[in-house]
Amino acid sequence: MMGSQKRIGALIVDDEELARHVIRELLVSHPEIAVVAECANGFEAVKAFAEHKPDLIFLDVQMPKLTGFDVLELIGENACVIFTTAYDEYAMRAFEVHAVDYLLKPIGKQRFEEALEHAKRRLGEKMPSGQQLADSTRPPQQFLERVVVKDGTRVTLIPIAKLDYVEAQDDYVALASQGKKHLKQQTIASLEACLDPKCFVRIHRSYIVNLERVARIEPYGKDSRLAILSDGVRLPVSRAGYARLQSLLDERK
Amino acid sequence: MHPLFTRGRLSLYLLAWVPFVATSIYVLATRGGLVWWQATAIAVPVFLFYAFLCLFAWYPCRATPLGRVTFMRLLLTHLIAAVFISFIWTHVGALLAYAVLSPKQFEAIKSQFGPQVNAINTIGILLYLLSVAFHYVLIAMEDSRRAEAQATEARILARDAELKALKAQVNPHFLFNSLNSVSALTSIDPSKAREMCILLSEFLRLTLGLGEKTVIPLSEELALLERFLAIEKVRFGARLRVEEKIQEESKSLLVPPLVLQPLVENAVVHGIANLPEGGVIRLVSELQDGRLFLIIENTFDRESTINRRNGMGLVNVRKRLEGRYGTDASIRVDSQTDHFRVELSIPAETGDLRK
Numbered sequence: 064m065m066g067s068q069k070r071i072g073a074l075i076v077d078d079e080e081l082a083r084h085v086i087r088e089l090l091v092s093h094p095e096i097a098v099v100a101e102c103a104n105g106f107e108a109v110k111a112f113a114e115h116k117p118d119l120i121f122l123d124v125q126m127p128k129l130t131g132f133d134v135l136e137l138i139g140e141n142a143c144v145i146f147t148t149a150y151d152e153y154a155m156r157a158f159e160v161h162a163v164d165y166l167l168k169p170i171g172k173q174r175f176e177e178a179l180e181h182a183k184r185r186l187g188e189k190m191p192s193g194q195q196l197a198d199s200t201r202p203p204q205q206f207l208e209r210v211v212v213k214d215g216t217r218v219t220l221i222p223i224a225k226l227d228y229v230e231a232q233d234d235y236v237a238l239a240s241q242g243k244k245h246l247k248q249q250t251i252a253s254l255e256a257c258l259d260p261k262c263f264v265r266i267h268r269s270y271i272v273n274l275e276r277v278a279r280i281e282p283y284g285k286d287s288r289l290a291i292l293s294d295g296v297r298l299p300v301s302r303a304g305y306a307r308l309q310s311l312l313d314e315r316k
Numbered sequence: 317m318h319p320l321f322t323r324g325r326l327s328l329y330l331l332a333w334v335p336f337v338a339t340s341i342y343v344l345a346t347r348g349g350l351v352w353w354q355a356t357a358i359a360v361p362v363f364l365f366y367a368f369l370c371l372f373a374w375y376p377c378r379a380t381p382l383g384r385v386t387f388m389r390l391l392l393t394h395l396i397a398a399v400f401i402s403f404i405w406t407h408v409g410a411l412l413a414y415a416v417l418s419p420k421q422f423e424a425i426k427s428q429f430g431p432q433v434n435a436i437n438t439i440g441i442l443l444y445l446l447s448v449a450f451h452y453v454l455i456a457m458e459d460s461r462r463a464e465a466q467a468t469e470a471r472i473l474a475r476d477a478e479l480k481a482l483k484a485q486v487n488p489h490f491l492f493n494s495l496n497s498v499s500a501l502t503s504i505d506p507s508k509a510r511e512m513c514i515l516l517s518e519f520l521r522l523t524l525g526l527g528e529k530t531v532i533p534l535s536e537e538l539a540l541l542e543r544f545l546a547i548e549k550v551r552f553g554a555r556l557r558v559e560e561k562i563q564e565e566s567k568s569l570l571v572p573p574l575v576l577q578p579l580v581e582n583a584v585v586h587g588i589a590n591l592p593e594g595g596v597i598r599l600v601s602e603l604q605d606g607r608l609f610l611i612i613e614n615t616f617d618r619e620s621t622i623n624r625r626n627g628m629g630l631v632n633v634r635k636r637l638e639g640r641y642g643t644d645a646s647i648r649v650d651s652q653t654d655h656f657r658v659e660l661s662i663p664a665e666t667g668d669l670r671k
Contacts, residue, residue, distance in 0.1 A: 079551050081500035104592040127590045149492035168496035222619050
């Protein structure tokens with residue numbers, strides 16, 4: 064694990080300066096921890112993580128554009144994260160379920176020390192994925208509103224309405240939006256579960272399509288069909304997929 | 317009080333008796349050999365009297381509600397009453413005929429209708445029973461109307477309670493974040509920390525106090541907003557910028573309490589908090605043609621996550637405006653690419669605060 068002389072690198076992420084200050088101050092009595100960077104939003108955090116590879120991250124849940132969960136999803140599961148939040152019953156439940164360390168604001172010294180001790184003991188262990196956490200914070204019957212993807216170091220937010228279709232590629236999914244494809248490490252089934260079934264249909268083992276984009280369906284071969292999207296893209300439709308598409312269209316009538 | 321004693325109902329009830337009066341006049345005139353005025357002079361008061369007697373059916377009907385007493389008791393109650401009332405009626409009728417007619421005519425009538433006294437009594441009993449049925453219908457109508465009124469009242473009470481709860485709510489997220497700021501400031505800038513504590517207390521005190529009132533002057537709502545925004549400015553620093561354009565005359569106008577606060581809170585939570593670079597909240601109040609216009613406008617990022625609490629503030633304000641002004645208030649929401657705007661228009665009210 065860690066050498067005794069090597070200091071633990073920590074990242075503080077919060078959109079409020081005063082909130083970052085509290086954590087910095089609480090860390091003063093911990094010379095074994097070095098704050099490598101402070102970030103005011105998720106984008107900065109993703110960049111700083113790539114740059115400094117910190118061991119420990121204090122991560123606020125509610126931040127502009129990218130939430131703490133998004134950040135965790137983008138940086139992977141190898142960082143040890145202590146989440147901070149003022150009040151979010153859904154997030155708190157998710158932390159409990161997944162045994163993730165978290166601090167409630169205002170942050171008390173004793174609680175801080177406990178969380179820090181606990182986090183230090185599990186440095187190097189894998190975190191639950193940001194995806195999992197985000198999914199368990201979403202109330203039932205509420206679906207994904209946007210997807211975050213990272214191309215290299217660039218972070219892109221794709222609003223769900225702008226998602227044309229999804230294609231499975233081994234362990235990845237390719238998200239097609241406005242003529243571009245973005246790769247994301249996720250299974251097509253887990254993504255399908257987060258999408259509104261009234262708008263998105265699994266038309267094929269490897270394809271989910273945004274119903275709004277489907278211009279027409281054409282027969283193709285003996286048993287299968289092709290979905291022609293409004294921008295001309297052609298996607299295969301399996302027999303089961305066609306049945307799902309039909310029942311959805313019937314429901315909409 | 318008898319349910320028929322309203323003018324409209326009573327005249328309808330009497331109208332229902334007209335066919336019986338007409339028939340008996342006809343019978344008295346043709347078979348009894350009376351002249352028309354005599355027949356009328358007997359038939360009209362006799363039936364008027366009976367119409368009055370039949371109204372008493374209401375009391376036994378109320379005493380023996382349908383479905384709650386045995387059929388035997390029902391039958392006995394109404395039959396005994398019917399025989400009794402009909403007996404009174406026929407004898408009062410005979411008395412009247414005796415008074416109006418000459419002895420010769422009375423004798424003639426007596427010999428003509430005397431043998432049929434049982435038939436007349438039966439008619440009386442049937443008429444009375446008809447009245448019983450009529451009263452049961454009337455009671456059922458009254459009951460259903462009362463139930464409906466009670467349901468409406470219950471709905472109104474429930475809504476009032478809900479509104480009261482909505483008015484008193486303080487967003488816990490706001491509260492804990494503010495306390496976190498205070499906690500940070502205690503070591504950085506103790507006097508600022510104290511100021512923040514004061515602001516927070518004032519905000520909470522105003523919120524608690526306002527919950528009980530139906531209307532407050534706009535100036536009080538603005539005082540609340542001033543505290544709220546000052547607190548949020550400490551949290552968000554330069555990210556939160558506020559512009560105000562408050563018309564002096566509008567400040568004394570009456571508004572429901574906490575009608576702007578949820579909207580300004582939305583502007584912070586869904587607008588400013590979602591923008592890494594922050595934005596502007598614009599607050600406008602204006603008196604124009606007897607109406608008060610209140611506008612809250614903020615920069616926002618259309619593409620960012622729609623927060624879970626989104627819309628609640630707006631729904632809450634809409635409900636409360638409806639509750640107080642009905643259709644006389646309007647709320648217009650306008651969302652453009654990077655601006656979100658809510659415009660309230662309510663009648664300009666001044667005066668008695670205890671309303």
